[in-house]
Amino acid sequence: xxxxxxxREDRIAHARVLMADDLxxxxxxxxxxxxxxxxxxxx
Numbered sequence: 001x002x003x004x005x006x007x008r009e010d011r012i013a014h015a016r017v018l019m020a021d022d023l024x025x026x027x028x029x030x031x032x033x034x035x036x037x038x039x040x041x042x043x
Contacts, residue, residue: 023029
């Protein structure tokens, strides 16, 4: 039988709070993601 990973209720609660807030515009999110990918590839 496959064992499920441990669940951290505090992390789930925090994620739910974050999702309830307004999300940034898609362009801003995409820009940050691309910037992070580029900076990680330079290292």
